Amino acid sequence: MSGLAGRHVISIFDLSNDEIEGVFRLTDRFLSALQRGPLSLVAPRRKRGARAKARGNDLAAIGRLCTGQVLATVFFEPSTRTRLSFEAAMNRLGGRVISVADARTSSAAKGERLSDTVRVIASYADAIVLRHPNEGAAALAAESLDEQRLAELGRRVPIINGGDGAHEHPTQTLCDLYTIKRDHGKIEGLNVALCGDLLHARTVHSLSYGLARFGANIKCISPPELRLPRYVKRRLEIEFECVPAEYESFSDLAAPDRQHVIYAAEKRRRRAAKHLVSDEDLQEIIGRLLDVVYVTRVQAERFAEPERAEAVRGSYSIDAEVLRRIGRDTTILHPLPRVNEVDYAVDQDARAAYFRQASYGVPIRMALMALLLGRKRLRRRGKESEEAAAEKRVNHWGTTVRCQNPTCITNNERGMLPRMEAVGDTGLLRCAYCDQEQEASGASGGEK
Numbered sequence: 001m002s003g004l005a006g007r008h009v010i011s012i013f014d015l016s017n018d019e020i021e022g023v024f025r026l027t028d029r030f031l032s033a034l035q036r037g038p039l040s041l042v043a044p045r046r047k048r049g050a051r052a053k054a055r056g057n058d059l060a061a062i063g064r065l066c067t068g069q070v071l072a073t074v075f076f077e078p079s080t081r082t083r084l085s086f087e088a089a090m091n092r093l094g095g096r097v098i099s100v101a102d103a104r105t106s107s108a109a110k111g112e113r114l115s116d117t118v119r120v121i122a123s124y125a126d127a128i129v130l131r132h133p134n135e136g137a138a139a140l141a142a143e144s145l146d147e148q149r150l151a152e153l154g155r156r157v158p159i160i161n162g163g164d165g166a167h168e169h170p171t172q173t174l175c176d177l178y179t180i181k182r183d184h185g186k187i188e189g190l191n192v193a194l195c196g197d198l199l200h201a202r203t204v205h206s207l208s209y210g211l212a213r214f215g216a217n218i219k220c221i222s223p224p225e226l227r228l229p230r231y232v233k234r235r236l237e238i239e240f241e242c243v244p245a246e247y248e249s250f251s252d253l254a255a256p257d258r259q260h261v262i263y264a265a266e267k268r269r270r271r272a273a274k275h276l277v278s279d280e281d282l283q284e285i286i287g288r289l290l291d292v293v294y295v296t297r298v299q300a301e302r303f304a305e306p307e308r309a310e311a312v313r314g315s316y317s318i319d320a321e322v323l324r325r326i327g328r329d330t331t332i333l334h335p336l337p338r339v340n341e342v343d344y345a346v347d348q349d350a351r352a353a354y355f356r357q358a359s360y361g362v363p364i365r366m367a368l369m370a371l372l373l374g375r376k377r378l379r380r381r382g383k384e385s386e387e388a389a390a391e392k393r394v395n396h397w398g399t400t401v402r403c404q405n406p407t408c409i410t411n412n413e414r415g416m417l418p419r420m421e422a423v424g425d426t427g428l429l430r431c432a433y434c435d436q437e438q439e440a441s442g443a444s445g446g447e448k
């Protein structure tokens with residue numbers, strides 16, 4: 001069995017870098033099969049010649065990989081891309097899908113606990129993708145199956161986090177990193193601007209960890225009240241020595257370098273009697289500051305006071321002016337949906353990659369499903385992450401202190417006990433489910 005078979009993917013940390021690279025290699029294969037497609041679930045189209053025949057067989061083989069397997073997509077929050085791309089992926093692999101597309105149509109509406117719902121669905125399906133409004137919900141689901149699986153199920157049912165509140169969205173990060181790698185041939189050393197609501201956007205939290213792990217430089221562009229949460233920054237700094245630079249706008253980002261450019265140009269001018277740096281030079285040099293711009297919408301549904309969301313909406317956006325400032329090879333990404341943070345006119349620009357990024361969701365999730373369901377193996381086992389994930393789940397947390405994040409699953413699931421751990425000697429406690437930190441004394445509020 002591959003190291004990934006039966007594993008939960010709750011956080012991007014549940015996959016090692018080697019495993020992520022392995023997912024990407026398989027994605028390349030599935031993507032080219034899809035592009036040659038359509039990936040028929042019945043007989044391959046008739047083609048002439050031995051190579052064409054082999055390709056046809058490949059397509060047919062991919063279309064049978066998950067025959068007889070069932071994926072449950074359980075979405076307690078709205079979704080277009082994540083749910084439908086998982087479902088398309090499972091269909092493309094020859095598997096079948098059962099779905100809860102709306103919490104109001106499941107027994108959650110009658111007050112059923114999430115862990116009960118998940119335990120039941122695990123006896124109907126071979127893997128579960130869960131999206132939930134509470135941070136830590138996917139971790140709770142995984143934990144309830146870990147306790148149950150040997151006794152009742154006799155098999156492993158992977159839980160895949162399709163987004164838990166403002167916490168993480170690891171499979172979106174796979175799509176994001178894959179797009180970056182395809183466009184730039186690497187991730188290491190790239191300059192990536194994370195732009196928008198960095199406080200609440202779960203895609204940004206998972207992506208920032210992924211970028212740091214692959215050695216990219218992170219620049220954050222956001223209004224001051226929407227900066228990365230403290231726990232994300234701390235993790236980036238402690239585990240990867242990565243301290244993202246923070247800016248309020250694209251012009252701030254260029255400012256110090258503009259001085260440098262002008263200074264360099266001044267020296268050149270004196271030497272060669274040429275005139276000061278031209279707009280074109282300036283654009284080229286600013287362009288080199290940013291290889292990728294990743295934009296997110298204001299996550300209005302996560303604001304305690306919705307009026308505050310209105311106040312920051314539109315405080316940053318990608319428009320013709322930003323296009324003029326960024327480089328010719330900069331990739332513009334967005335997990336989508338966009339509201340008003342990327343001008344529709346930007347879609348015509350070759351640098352706009354967000355629809356392509358969304359399309360990679362199918363082959364990425366095909367690769368992930370084939371691996372988690374044990375239908376494909378990776379050449380190298382990602383031992384570290386497997387051990388780290390297991391370690392995290394059996395860790396000796398334990399305190400009666402409650403997590404102060406009101407939307408943490410521990411404050412929304414009946415009968416659930418809190419689990420907090422000390423963060424080194426900082427005097428802080430971190431919640432094992434939502435990762436948010438608070439003073440050990442309990443005196444101050446949560447970190448939002």
Ligand code: NCD
Binds near residue numbers: 163172203
């Ligand atoms: C994102 C999400 O749900 O977190 N969407 C997605 O999965 N592609 C981004 C968002 O809702 O803003």
